[in-house]
Amino acid sequence: xxxxxxxxxxxxxxxxxxxxxxxxxxxxxxxxxxxxxxxxxxxxxxxxxxxxxxxxxxxxxxxxxxxxxxxxxxxxxxxxxxxxxxxxxxxxxxxxxxxxxxxxxxxxxxxxxxxxxxxxxxxxxxxxxxxxxxxxxxxxxxxxxxxxxxxxxxxxxxxxx
Ligand SMILES: Nc1c(C(=O)O)ncn1[C@@H]1O[C@H](COP(=O)(O)O)[C@@H](O)[C@H]1O
Numbered sequence: 408x409x410x411x412x413x414x415x416x417x418x419x420x421x422x423x424x425x426x427x428x429x430x431x432x433x434x435x436x437x438x439x440x441x442x443x444x445x446x447x448x449x450x451x452x453x454x455x456x457x458x459x460x461x462x463x464x465x466x467x468x469x470x471x472x473x474x475x476x477x478x479x480x481x482x483x484x485x486x487x488x489x490x491x492x493x494x495x496x497x498x499x500x501x502x503x504x505x506x507x508x509x510x511x512x513x514x515x516x517x518x519x520x521x522x523x524x525x526x527x528x529x530x531x532x533x534x535x536x537x538x539x540x541x542x543x544x545x546x547x548x549x550x551x552x553x554x555x556x557x558x559x560x561x562x563x564x565x566x567x568x
Contacts, residue, residue, distance in 0.1 A: 408463035411438035411533050414455065414481070416471035418442060420494045423526045424470045427492065430530025434547045436537060439464075445476040452477070456484035466533045469516075470526060472496040475506040478516045488536065490529045491516040 411431055415424045424440070431438045439462070443452050459467060467487055469478035472494030482489040493503035500521035508518040517532065519525035531551075538545035 409437050409439045410463060410465050410537055411436055412455070412459055412462070412464040412467045412487075413438055413440040414443045414467065414469050414477065415440075416442070416444045416446075416475070416477050416494075420470050420472060423494050423523055424468075424492065426523045426526040427468055427470075427530035427533075430527055430534065433551070434530075434534040434538075434544055436534055436544065443477065444471075445480040446474070452480055453484055456481050459485055459487050466490060466536050468492065468529045468533055470494050470529075471507070472500070472503045473498075473506075475503040478507050478518075479510050479514065482510065482514050482516045489516050490532055491518045492526045492529050493518070493521045495522045 413424060413428055415421065428438065428440060441455065443455050445452050464487055467481055467485070468490045469481050470492035471477040473496045475491070475493060478489050478491030491507035493500050493507050496503050504518070504521050507516055510516050519529045519532070534544055534548055538548045
């Protein structure tokens with residue numbers, strides 16, 4: 408059963424949002440991906456939010472750029488937690504970031520950094536949410552953290568070579 412719903416406002420967001428799907432693959436978390444736009448397909452957005460829980464989705468990751476209303480509008484229509492990924496834009500993603508992060512009180516969106524690193528972290532953060540109740544995912548997260556530590560150890564070696 409699908410556990411994470413990954414949505415983006417346009418196919419032009421895919422290069423970035425792929426980073427989050429790569430992390431979900433790494434942690435063996437089943438997900439679905441789709442393109443939904445608050446501006447271009449508002450009816451689809453409402454339908455997506457309404458059907459998500461029934462599909463078994465525990466977390467939604469939504470990436471959008473510019474006037475990035477997609478994550479916030481999803482959050483307004485569902486009680487499933489929404490992670491927002493600001494996509495780099497003509498204004499370097501500042502507009503996307505502020506559109507996503509500045510939600511009114513009562514409608515939270517867990518906002519990541521702009522661009523690829525944010526998308527990657529969104530995948531890891533979703534895994535952490537699922538890992539809080541699935542021990543197999545928690546074990547994979549612990550292994551991942553160990554690998555990060557090993558990589559720094561390797562960097563220290565390279566620095567002193
Ligand atoms: N911000 C949104 C929404 C939305 O918030 O619903 N729908 C599309 N977009 C964004 O428009 C940008 C340009 O899209 P195009 O490349 O298709 O013109 C994309 O980054 C997309 O996320």
